[in-house]
Amino acid sequence: MPQPALLIVVALLGLAVGSFLNVVIHRVPRDESLLHPRSHCPACGSEVRNRHNIPVLGWLLLRGRCADCDTRISPRYPLVETGTAVLFVAVAARFGLSWELPAYLYLAAISVALAVIDLDVMRLPDKIVLPSYFVALALLAPAVIAEQSWSAAGRALLAAAVLYVGYFILAAMPRGMGGGDLKLAPLIGFYLGWLGWSSVAIGAFAAFLLGGLAAGLLMLLRRAGRKSRIPFGPYMLAGAFLAVFAGAPIAQWYSSLITPTV
Structure with missing residues (x-):
């Protein structure tokens, strides 16, 4: 598939996944079902019409208001x-049409959900994090088999253990x-370890x-004090994607700083 076509398909997929993530973000912290009831206005309970469920466009058509009670959306x-969608396109541009692409698209999807939930309720739900270990293994297994990437798989598992030990101490x-x-x-360590140890180091440091x-x-804006709790998950995930997208050039830049020139 040509790169432009891939990016268009992935962008549309990202919009659809993003629409579902809005449901995940709202319902998972409340322990509500993701399937029932259908999407509805939290103010009046009216079901969202199909034409208003179109990602982005539906909100624009409604002008940011519920069609039934006029409550602000x-x-x-x-x-x-x-x-x-933007993150999906960036991931597709980074990996192309490869065996790794589905795995990192999945990481992008859960990262959006986890970051927003953590900012909302300062919690990273087990319902999202724990199953993601099995999904990550399943999605990267074809890459291991097709590309014989056994060393990358071993490094990913070792990196997961290293980050777990580090965070356990903290x-x-x-x-x-x-x-x-x-x-x-460990989930972040697994994904970054697949890419290399430099990505693991950069992702951990960047977080x-x-x-x-x-x-x-x-603190400067007086929105928090020294004893305030600040959700750290979004920065872990942002650091991970910084390593995914720019790990190699950052590592090369750092190496040039510490390598003496003749």
């Missing part, structure tokens, strides 16, 4: 859909990492760098 819905410290972060860390910068900014 958060712009987060089209933002999640658009953001998922979680044991006073005011350390939360349990959700601890459960998410703390981004988290620290965000915390400093919130």
Whole structure:
């Protein structure tokens, strides 16, 4: 499939997946079914009509208001859909039509859901994180078989263990990492380990760098204090994707800094 066609297909897929992620983001923290009832207005309970369920376009047609009770619909819905599509396109551009592509598209999808949920309720639900280990293994298994990528698979498993140990130590410290972060860390390690140890190092470091910068900014704006709890999951995931997209050039840049020139 030509690259432009792949990106268009993946963008449309991202919009559809983003629409479903809005349901996941709203219902999973509330322990509600993802299948029943159908999408409805939380204010008046009216079911969303099919034509209004079209990603992004439906929100625009409604002008951000419920068709029945005129209650304001958060712009987060089209933002999640658009953001998922953009991230899907970036992943497709990074991996092309490869065996790895489905696995990293899945990582992109759950990353959007987990980041938004963590920002909302400061929790990374087990219902999303734990099954993702089995999904990741299943989606990368064809790549292992087709490409004989046994070394990458072994490195991925080892990286998962390394990040788990690291986060376990941090979680044991006073005011350390939360349990959700601890459960998410090996999954990120697995995906980054598949790409290489430099990606693991950059992803882990970037998480703390981004988290620290965000915390400093919130304190500067007086939106948080030194004892405030700040969700760390979004920064773990942002650091992971920074490594996915720019791990190689960052590693080369850092190597050029520490390698003496003749």
